[in-house]
Every structure is written in structure tokens, then in C-alpha cells.
Amino acid sequence: MAKREVAARYRGSFIGVAWSFVNPVLLLLVYTFVFSVVFKARWGETRFGTLDDSSFAVMIFAGMIVHALFSECFIRSPVLVTGNANFVKRVVFPLEALSWVAVGSAAFHAGISLLVLLAGQLLLIGHIPVTAFLVPLVYLPLIFLTLGFSWFFAASGVYFRDLSQVSGFISTVLLFLSPVFYPLSSIPESYRWLFYLNPLTFVIESSRELLIFGQVPSLPEAGLYYAVSLIVAWLGFAWFQKTRSGFADVL
Numbered sequence: 001m002a003k004r005e006v007a008a009r010y011r012g013s014f015i016g017v018a019w020s021f022v023n024p025v026l027l028l029l030v031y032t033f034v035f036s037v038v039f040k041a042r043w044g045e046t047r048f049g050t051l052d053d054s055s056f057a058v059m060i061f062a063g064m065i066v067h068a069l070f071s072e073c074f075i076r077s078p079v080l081v082t083g084n085a086n087f088v089k090r091v092v093f094p095l096e097a098l099s100w101v102a103v104g105s106a107a108f109h110a111g112i113s114l115l116v117l118l119a120g121q122l123l124l125i126g127h128i129p130v131t132a133f134l135v136p137l138v139y140l141p142l143i144f145l146t147l148g149f150s151w152f153f154a155a156s157g158v159y160f161r162d163l164s165q166v167s168g169f170i171s172t173v174l175l176f177l178s179p180v181f182y183p184l185s186s187i188p189e190s191y192r193w194l195f196y197l198n199p200l201t202f203v204i205e206s207s208r209e210l211l212i213f214g215q216v217p218s219l220p221e222a223g224l225y226y227a228v229s230l231i232v233a234w235l236g237f238a239w240f241q242k243t244r245s246g247f248a249d250v251l
Helices: 002-010 017-038 055-079 080-087 097-124 130-159 162-175 193-194 203-214 219-250
Strands: none
Touching: 002 017, 002 097, 017 055, 017 097, 017 162, 055 080, 055 097, 055 162, 080 097, 080 219, 097 130, 097 193, 097 203, 130 203, 130 219, 193 203, 203 219
């Protein structure tokens, strides 16, 4: 179903699935031109040293991939069940699989974007650290976390239709409250703990460490994030299973 969903998104277009590669390439080119040429922005000091101008677009794109993976599923989650009412009322279907389908489609596009990022990094920075191959291990707990939120909001969206209007706003807020367009070090120390509560912050920072700085993230922090993501996934699935008996009546 995830494969069919990806194919359906590009069906009828001239280059088909190739758009999944072209879109992130165009985004990377736009980020590079706007931030490096127009704004002449610099990332500044990091705990691993100072970055040059060419690294700014790569840093932003690395953060955008993480946010896009989460937000694509999060925005769709309130209508996953209501948008597939036939599966609820007419056939015996494992409704929890709908979240897996959404995550699978988002993960496909994130994988393509990651390949574009590596190619762009090779052109702009000139090298790719060996640690870049560990990035999937950082994305894995994000998958579990995203599934947990998706199950929770998919079930709640059946009973509270306003969630479909709120999810887009929450996704935008998460974008600007995540260290996507700015380094975490630029946040005042007294407010930085709020950003660590953001579920995307650890993955964004860790993916940059692996992709750009060639550093392995803190193992205790990674272990804690894995544990929290599994708990969130379990709670979201439990809520979905507890409330699914009323789906047919509501729909």
C-alpha cells in the first residue's frame, strides 16, 4: 500500500516518480542560493568548530528532512481513519496499518532527500564522513515516535474532527521551534531546555553530527530517545486499539 501510494502521487506526471528526486534537488539549490548568495548567512560557531558559508544550506536541508518525515505523517494522521471509511465499515482490515503506510511513504521521500543531501554535501563541502552510514539508526526511533503520534491522532481524529485543522499549525510551530534554520547554541541557555523537549531536536542535531561533523551522538542520550520513542509508540497504539471499537458507529 505504501508503494501504491507513492506511485499514485506521481501518476500522470511527465517524469513520474523521478519527481521524488527532482523536488529535493530543487529545494537544495534554492536553499543554497538564498542563504549563501542572497542573505550571505553563516551558521557560526558550533561545538565542533566554525562552519564555512557553503555548509549553511546543507545544515538547513538536514534539518528539513527530519521535519518533513515527521510532519508529512503528523498532518495526515487525523484523517487516516475518516478518509478510509470503507475499511472501517465494509471489510475486515487492520486499521493500524494505515499509519505504517503513511510512515512508509514519508520514509521513502526522506531516503531520496538524504541521497540528494549527500550528493550536495560532496559538491559543496567536498567530503562525506564515514559516520553518515549511521544516520538510519538515528532515524529509526523517529519512525517509532511518528507512529505513536500517528496512531494517537488517527484515533482521536475520528471523534474530534478539529484535529485535522490543528495538526498543520502544530507542524509549523515545530518547524520554527526546532533547530532547523539556526544552531541550538544560539538559543539562550535559560530557554534551551524547552527545545530539548521538542521530539525533533535530538534527531536533527544527531543527524548533523553524523552527516557533517563525523561525530557519533551521545549514547546515553540516544538510548533515552529510543526508550521514549518506544513508549510513545506503545501508548499511541494502545489508545488506537482502545478507541477503535467506536469508529464504525461514529463514521
